[in-house]
Amino acid sequence: MTQQERKTIATPEAPGAIGPYSQAVQFGNLLITSGQLGMNTAGEFPPTAAEQARQSLSNVKAILEAAGYGMQHVIKTTVFLHDMNDFQAVNEVYATFFTEPYPARSAVQVAKLPKNGLVEIEVIAIK
Numbered sequence: 001m002t003q004q005e006r007k008t009i010a011t012p013e014a015p016g017a018i019g020p021y022s023q024a025v026q027f028g029n030l031l032i033t034s035g036q037l038g039m040n041t042a043g044e045f046p047p048t049a050a051e052q053a054r055q056s057l058s059n060v061k062a063i064l065e066a067a068g069y070g071m072q073h074v075i076k077t078t079v080f081l082h083d084m085n086d087f088q089a090v091n092e093v094y095a096t097f098f099t100e101p102y103p104a105r106s107a108v109q110v111a112k113l114p115k116n117g118l119v120e121i122e123v124i125a126i127k
Contacts, residue, residue, distance in 0.1 A: 032123075036063070056121045057097045057121060081109050
C-alpha cells in the first residue's frame with residue numbers, strides 16, 4: 001500500500017480524534033472508521049447508553065458521508081459496551097440506523113471506554 005492509495009477521512013461533523021489516530025481511513029473502496037464514542041462535537045456525553053449509541057452512530061454516519069459513503073455501505077460493526085445490561089436499549093437504537101441486509105456485528109462488554117463513555121462503535125464499509 002502506498003500513501004497515494006490511502007486516504008485519511010476527517011469531518012468537523014463528528015468529534016475529532018482524542019489521540020494519534022484518524023476518524024477513518026479509506027483504501028480503495030474500503031473504509032474503516034475508528035471507534036466513535038457517544039459524545040457530540042463539543043465533547044459532551046448524553047446520560048444514557050441508548051442516547052450515547054444514537055450519538056455514536058450519528059458520528060459514524062457523518063464520517064461515512066464525508067467520504068461519500070452511507071450507512072447502507074456498512075458491512076461490519078463492532079459495538080463496545082461498558083455494561084452488557086445496556087445491550088437491548090442500544091440494540092433498539094442500532095436498528096434505526098440499519099436496514100436489511102444488516103451488517104455483520106460483534107458486541108462486547110469492556111472494562112472501561114475512553115472518557116468514561118458507555119458506548120463506542122466502529123464500522124467497516126465498502127462500495
